[in-house]
Amino acid sequence: MMLKIENVSKSFNGKPVLRDISFAVPQGSTAALIGSSGSGKTTILRIALGLIPFDKGYVKINDQALLSFDQVEWSDRIGYVPQDGGLFPHLTGSQNVGLVPKLRGWAKSRINDRIQTLRQLVELEASVLERYPHEMSGGQKQRVSMMRAAMMDPSVMLLDEPMAALDPIIRRSLQQELKSIFTSLGKTVVIVTHDLGEAVYLAENVILLHAGRIVQTGTYSDFLLRPADPFVTEFINAHRTLPEARDL
Amino acid sequence: MNCRGLLFSLSVAIFACSLVLGGAALAKSTVVIGSKIFTESYILGEIGAQVLESAGSAKIDRKLGMGATGILFESLQSGAIDVYPDYTGTIAEAILKQPGLKSEDQIRKALAPLGLTISSSLGFNNTYALAVTADLAQKYDLKTIGDLLRAGDDLRPAFTHEFMNRSDGYRGLVEHYNLKIPPKKIVRMVQSLAYRAVEDGTVNLIDIYSTDAKVEKLNLHVLKDDREYFPTYHAVWVARQAFTIEHGDLWRRLGELSGKIDETMMRKMNAKIDLEKQSTEKVASEFLGVQVAAPQSSTSRIIGRTKEHLVLVGFALAFSILIGIPLGLIAARFQVAGQAILLVSGLVQTIPSLALLCFLIPLFGVGNAPALTALCLYSLLPVVMNTNVAVRSIDARHLENARAYGLTRWQILVRIVFPLASPTILAGVKTATIVSIGTATLAALVGSGGYGVSIVSGLSLNDVPTILTGAVPAAGMALIASVLFDLLGRMIVPAGLRR
Numbered sequence: 001m002m003l004k005i006e007n008v009s010k011s012f013n014g015k016p017v018l019r020d021i022s023f024a025v026p027q028g029s030t031a032a033l034i035g036s037s038g039s040g041k042t043t044i045l046r047i048a049l050g051l052i053p054f055d056k057g058y059v060k061i062n063d064q065a066l067l068s069f070d071q072v073e074w075s076d077r078i079g080y081v082p083q084d085g086g087l088f089p090h091l092t093g094s095q096n097v098g099l100v101p102k103l104r105g106w107a108k109s110r111i112n113d114r115i116q117t118l119r120q121l122v123e124l125e126a127s128v129l130e131r132y133p134h135e136m137s138g139g140q141k142q143r144v145s146m147m148r149a150a151m152m153d154p155s156v157m158l159l160d161e162p163m164a165a166l167d168p169i170i171r172r173s174l175q176q177e178l179k180s181i182f183t184s185l186g187k188t189v190v191i192v193t194h195d196l197g198e199a200v201y202l203a204e205n206v207i208l209l210h211a212g213r214i215v216q217t218g219t220y221s222d223f224l225l226r227p228a229d230p231f232v233t234e235f236i237n238a239h240r241t242l243p244e245a246r247d248l
Numbered sequence: 249m250n251c252r253g254l255l256f257s258l259s260v261a262i263f264a265c266s267l268v269l270g271g272a273a274l275a276k277s278t279v280v281i282g283s284k285i286f287t288e289s290y291i292l293g294e295i296g297a298q299v300l301e302s303a304g305s306a307k308i309d310r311k312l313g314m315g316a317t318g319i320l321f322e323s324l325q326s327g328a329i330d331v332y333p334d335y336t337g338t339i340a341e342a343i344l345k346q347p348g349l350k351s352e353d354q355i356r357k358a359l360a361p362l363g364l365t366i367s368s369s370l371g372f373n374n375t376y377a378l379a380v381t382a383d384l385a386q387k388y389d390l391k392t393i394g395d396l397l398r399a400g401d402d403l404r405p406a407f408t409h410e411f412m413n414r415s416d417g418y419r420g421l422v423e424h425y426n427l428k429i430p431p432k433k434i435v436r437m438v439q440s441l442a443y444r445a446v447e448d449g450t451v452n453l454i455d456i457y458s459t460d461a462k463v464e465k466l467n468l469h470v471l472k473d474d475r476e477y478f479p480t481y482h483a484v485w486v487a488r489q490a491f492t493i494e495h496g497d498l499w500r501r502l503g504e505l506s507g508k509i510d511e512t513m514m515r516k517m518n519a520k521i522d523l524e525k526q527s528t529e530k531v532a533s534e535f536l537g538v539q540v541a542a543p544q545s546s547t548s549r550i551i552g553r554t555k556e557h558l559v560l561v562g563f564a565l566a567f568s569i570l571i572g573i574p575l576g577l578i579a580a581r582f583q584v585a586g587q588a589i590l591l592v593s594g595l596v597q598t599i600p601s602l603a604l605l606c607f608l609i610p611l612f613g614v615g616n617a618p619a620l621t622a623l624c625l626y627s628l629l630p631v632v633m634n635t636n637v638a639v640r641s642i643d644a645r646h647l648e649n650a651r652a653y654g655l656t657r658w659q660i661l662v663r664i665v666f667p668l669a670s671p672t673i674l675a676g677v678k679t680a681t682i683v684s685i686g687t688a689t690l691a692a693l694v695g696s697g698g699y700g701v702s703i704v705s706g707l708s709l710n711d712v713p714t715i716l717t718g719a720v721p722a723a724g725m726a727l728i729a730s731v732l733f734d735l736l737g738r739m740i741v742p743a744g745l746r747r
Binding site: 046049050051075083089090133134148 | 645650654
């Protein structure tokens with residue numbers, strides 16, 4: 001299903017934080033929202049989740065507007081992976097994953113079957129699900145959180161800086177896994193990140209935000225070869241690369 | 249873990265227990281006899297109770313050692329008690345505010361508009377008096393206060409500060425009797441020390457209350473006030489007129505005690521309690537010449553007090569959970585209402601417990617009602633405050649995530665907010681409970697039950713073992729409550745939060 005953001009504007013206390021944002025993420029593809037902090041990417045995510053009202057525009061899934069759903073219906077269509085996993089600290093992994101279907105009245109066996117399927121998909125040991133969040137590693141929390149987001153089989157998945165807190169090696173391997181998970185799930189995915197490398201690796205389409213506006217939408221080569229604004233080049237150059245061996 | 253269910257059923261159980269036990273405790277009384285909080289008043293109250301009991305026409309409820317004059321008077325007016333012993337001088341001065349009233353008839357007339365009345369004097373006058381050592385009395389043949397003139401320079405007086413300052417004390421006395429005791433010759437000291445000083449011979453003239461127990465023990469001679477200087481404090485029964493009409497037979501029985509107790513007898517009875525540590529029941533029975541009813545065993549007395557104490561604490565606990573937690577939630581959710589709630593419950597906490605109990609007597613009378621009200625008010629703050637803090641300190645991201653997953657407000661409250669707040673809320677309820685167990689001991693002062701009855705009567709009779717039968721179980725109950733709450737914490741607080 002396609003996620004569409006159309007002409008969305010939003011101000012906090014009279015200060016505009018999003019100005020006329022429009023983009024579309026086609027069915028089964030992945031888009032990355034990228035920008036420095038304060039650029040408005042998390043605000044777009046919260047609007048898409050139906051958590052905060054906005055002043056103008058539409059959020060649509062397959063041409064059905066967010067406002068025509070209630071929060072429960074909408075939340076079953078959009079899976080959400082918060083920063084650091086956002087697991088509830090008082091629930092075990094499987095309780096976290098099973099909370100929403102339990103509240104929706106799913107039978108225990110159905111919940112357990114679904115958990116097993118997703119556990120294999122994210123390649124998580126069964127014992128990890130019996131642990132509390134504080135007993136899990138950063139990567140394990142992310143996997144459990146992925147499972148939780150996918151539990152109700154939503155058409156769209158939103159991930160907020162999913163790998164910000166991970167060390168580089170785990171981060172790299174999780175990025176690879178995420179890519180294959182997205183492919184095998186066939187979901188429409190929006191991932192928020194401030195890491196250009198990650199955005200380019202995971203997403204077909206990169207949406208660069210600056211001060212509440214979309215500066216450019218496209219692929220990495222579009223950004224590099226056809227920058228829409230000097231800021232695009234500035235943003236790319238800001239990512240420090242390691243020196244080559246010959247330069248040492 | 250369904251913590252809402254657990255909390256709810258716990259509250260309901262405690263609440264039901266409180267109502268059943270409380271109801272049973274309230275249903276009994278028919279004629280209630282009270283007393284003030286010193287030895288003599290306990291004895292007179294007990295004598296009265298035994299006389300009324302022997303009539304057999306009503307169930308007698310003893311509320312002995314309730315407090316000072318104000319509390320007894322309020323209780324009498326509100327109908328919480330029917331009768332208690334007091335003194336004519338006290339009634340005129342402290343209740344009627346007409347110190348000029350001397351005779352029983354004058355006082356009776358003044359009390360009538362209040363719906364109250366008094367009996368005739370029991371036979372003794374417990375007023376200020378002067379006492380001298382036996383040696384001095386013998387040496388100068390001292391019998392009356394006027395005789396002190398003969399002792400001249402041989403007098404070594406010690407007077408209490410109150411006696412030195414009161415208009416009806418030292419100053420008026422020397423004038424009235426034309427005595428020559430210059431102030432600089434007088435040692436001023438508290439009464440207990442004055443008794444010691446007279447015992448070791450440092451002083452030989454002191455002011456006393458005329459029925460004081462130590463007078464006998466130290467073989468002091470009480471000088472006769474033959475020129476009637478000191479105000480009279482005749483012991484009488486003070487009763488509600490309604491009681492004297494409804495229970496005319498019982499009022500007559502009490503009246504039969506008039507003139508039966510003289511000062512020496514009263515002094516001896518006081519001495520048996522204060523110095524020989526006999527029980528008031530025994531002393532009263534001996535006086536009445538009846539067989540002592542087998543005193544209640546201390547075990548069954550402690551069990552009874554424990555039940556009463558549990559009712560008081562249980563009720564306060566149920567209240568603090570059922571009212572305090574919702575108030576705390578409101579305080580956490582709404583800024584202005586929150587400030588108001590915290591301010592009011594904080595203010596209540598600053599009222600000293602004794603003062604609060606006194607304020608509540610005009611509203612609720614005496615007995616369980618004011619005690620329960622005070623306990624409920626005191627147990628509120630820790631629960632309200634902890635709930636407020638616990639809910640406010642929940643990471644806002646958890647609440648937002650819960651909304652993102654489509655949890656309803658109620659589901660967020662039950663599934664996220666309560667479990668995350670449970671350790672702090674439980675700590676608040678624990679504090680409230682332990683504070684209540686302590687504060688409930690003061691409930692005895694307004695005629696309620698519990699361990700406080702033993703503590704208060706022990707204190708006023710200077711009887712340490714009796715104090716301990718109240719204080720030790722109270723401390724034990726607090727300890728047990730603390731352990732139980734730790735266990736409850738393991739059941740209610742989610743394992744993921746116990747690190």
